[in-house]
Every structure is written in C-alpha cells, then in structure tokens.
Amino acid sequence: AYTYLDAQDKNENVANQFLTGRHKHHGFAKLAYESARLGFSSNLRATFFGNWWATSTAKAAAFQLWDIYGAKTLKKGFEVFGAVDNLFGSQDANSGTNLPIFRADAGRTFRLGVRWNLDRGK
DSSP: OEEEOOOEEOOTTSTTEEOTTOBSEEEEEEEEEEETTTTEEEEEEEEEEOOEESSSSOEEOOEEEEEEEEEEEOGGGEEEEEEEESTTOOOOTTTTSSSOOSOOOOOOEEEEEEEEOTTTTO
C-alpha cells in the first residue's frame, strides 16, 4: 500500500504552507506465511514514512519500521505467539540530543503470549 499526500494549509494568514505532522509519502508491505497443517503462522511487515514538516520551519527525517510476528497452535485451543515491533530499534534522529524529538517511538519492543480459543478447545 502507498499513500501520497500533498496537504497544504489554506488559511489566509499562512496560505500554501505544508501542514505539519503529515508525511508526504507513506506506505507498508507485508509478507505472510500460514500452514494449517503445521498450525503455524508468521508475518513480516515494513512501514515507511517519508520526511515531513514537524513544525512550520523544521523538517523531520524519513524513517522505516519493521515488525515480525509468529504463532504456533497447540492442543485444546491454545496458541503461543511472539512478536518484535520496531525490529531494528528505529528512533527519532534527535534522540539523545538537546534538539526537539518529533517522534516518540519506544524503540524495539518484544511481546510473548498465550491465547486460548474456546471454540477450538472442544
């Protein structure tokens, strides 16, 4: 998926300035695999954001986020899953400086869990 956005402020005081907080280019791609025989599913998702006006005078850099997920079905409706969001730990280029941070990404996060599907437990 891809989105192109050319949003401009039509206010008479600041006509034709780009709106802040909006990426001109934005999109994602997802690669998924599922095997009912193995009871396994997984996916890899990439989301990209073009550079954008963080304020009326400061442009923030483009960035990408990659996420990976996997799940395995067990007996009696149980499923275990795991995921890594922001696989490469992408953060605002201003992190760790005195400059303003425009995107407050948490960095890399891990999730593990167990799901119980009551319908499959029979």
